[in-house]
Amino acid sequence: MTTPASGTSATSAASPTSGARTRFAGRTALVTGGGSGLGRAMALAFAAEGANVVVAGRTEGPLKETAGLIEDAGGTALAVTADVSRSADLAALVDATVERFGSLDVAVNNAGILRGGQPVAELPEEDWRTMLDINVTGVLLALQAEVKQMRTQPNGGAIVNIASTLGAHIRVPGTTAYATTKAAVSALTKGAAAEHMRDGVRINAVSPGSSDTSMSLQGGESEAGRTERMKTATPLGRVSSTEEVAAAVLYLASDESASVVGADLVIDGGAAA
Template identity: 65%
Template structure:
């Protein structure tokens, strides 16, 4: 029988239309949470919500842009209005740009990475914390990356800087708000079974062969494995875990 750690709770997942975000949203729903899935693409959000409902769960799809402070505040209000509460938030929305050496990465890529990965996380957390501290507390999990604070790869300076910022922001915000009843942590995945981990021209078979050689574990992480780490940090099982950055990367940054 599936655990029901989140029965009667409401979870908000940004970037919930595909990849890790979808896996995380489905995992919360499977453990009893009502889930708001948010992001920029209404069609994929609707697909995630439909998958949750088809499995007997409760879900709402909410289109938003986390780089807009007004819309992040509205996202929290919409989640509470539709589902009655906000107990858990997972800030998963993010982008990957790269492929050029540091000196050659163009300003547009830097702006996009910093706006989506850093500013988007800041604005989302501010809106979520403001609500949670006024309504009995809650848990926030930010999805960072092993590329950043934990390891670096050539051609990904901008992405690494943006995700290192997410890891640092998580720890700083955790210290500021744990006494408000808001518990904040991060998960830093490595390569996982999503399109983001595929190199140009590469398919899953080629990626599997590459990871067999490159990863200490010998494979990418499944999306379910990353989701399990997120759910642990959001659950009462992690009640005394504050400001941690849990790396799930098969040993790549060890």
């Protein structure tokens, strides 16, 4: 459930006391897959703007580390172990969030997994089912638990699903199964957004491309090697920083995007342009 370990930028986001912006003061933000990588960067970014932050994932240690980083910087955080492929875990996660902080105002469904690397004909069935369970069913079950709570709240809530530029936007040989699951997240986002906007719940997606996490490293590749490869691999000539992806998520979760519903915001250095 947790995302891959990040590069140094994922733990260098502004601290809760280092910036003047307080867009999420008094609000509670839940981030699945919050133990590392993009999930950790998003959690830190929400905390930096005043949110109470709940981080969830299957492995307790990394979650507690993320929560500790937030608390050390003066923020408030809660770490909850949960498997997004289990509806009971997600219901308990939302209950724990509301019990601790009183509401669920923002949810980021970030937990995901990349398996494969083979053409479709050689893809192990177990890899296919694992990606479907976490990347697709996990988002569906999370949406159900989150919307159930948010529709009871006077101010509703905002949900951001993390899809990928691999999927609805571009395809790369060897990643077809992963891209299929992420294209499903894009479609699920748009459909759910149309169905639940009248409930006071805004649902959008962010589709990152290669970012500064270990997921963007090819087999045996170093960060220096990736830097060199990316000079020609994308029009921008580099990976996106985790803070850049987090900034897009915070925008879609904030009041600044109050009329944005069902969007799929691509952050990929121009790869899908």
